Amino acid sequence: MGRMRKASRLWNDAESRRAATRVTVGETDGSEAFTVRLRGWFGRRAPLEVEIGAGKGSFIIERARAFPERDFLAVEMPLPVAKTLAVRVGRSGLPNIRVLRADARSLVAFLMPDLAVSAYHVYYPDPWPKARHAKHRLFSPSFVAGLARTLIVGGMVYVASDVKTWAEEMFGAMLQGGFITEAEPVPGVLGAGFGRKYAAQGRALFAGAFRKTSTASQPWADA
Ligand SMILES: C[S@@+](CC[C@H](N)C(=O)[O-])C[C@H]1O[C@@H](n2cnc3c(N)ncnc32)[C@H](O)[C@@H]1O
Incomplete structure (x- = not known):
């Protein structure tokens, strides 16, 4: 309830709503089907990073600021969370995040x-x-196959969780889907909002970096 009230308070502020509207993509009035139009959304083609379940945007806003030569798409599902995220992204003034x-x-x-x-x-x-x-749940074989389909060869999936069994399940699904583990830092493990909170509480965090190789599962190729 709190987050719905906060989102509608933000939305009632004209300046916040304008900032959010500037960076929100994919809203249709129902007269057209939704399609992903990356070039139209960003006005250019640049390497694209996507955060799934971006929450309040703490990680992706800082990442977009650090890498102006890349584009960033912040995805959220519940409307109040997406609105709050859009206001924060809009207020950042960054041109490379939607x-x-x-x-x-x-x-x-x-x-x-x-x-x-x-x-x-x-x-x-x-x-x-x-x-x-x-x-x-987000992770399933079809979700992992979708990650493999939409990533460039050599592309990365970074995952973190504070729940060991859930992390093991997600990491297992990634390996099962043909990804390989890379021993490299996971950029959002501490930068994401929940990561900061959990680290401050001293919780154990489980993070993995997975690369798509040319042999990652490509079920669409068999269709
Ligand atoms: C525990 S929160 C973590 C948020 C953020 N990553 C962070 O660390 O601060 C999980 C987020 O995933 C979002 N989410 C859950 N299922 C989703 C889905 N199917 N599509 C997009 N976002 C989703 C939720 O709305 C929520 O904001």
């Missing part, structure tokens, strides 16, 4: 073009530990 409200599972599985993304960032996705909630 906000998309979407279910990342459909985006990655069906909508994002082939070979379009150079890196995905997935930090602290909800673990949904109860069996009856498992349908809400």
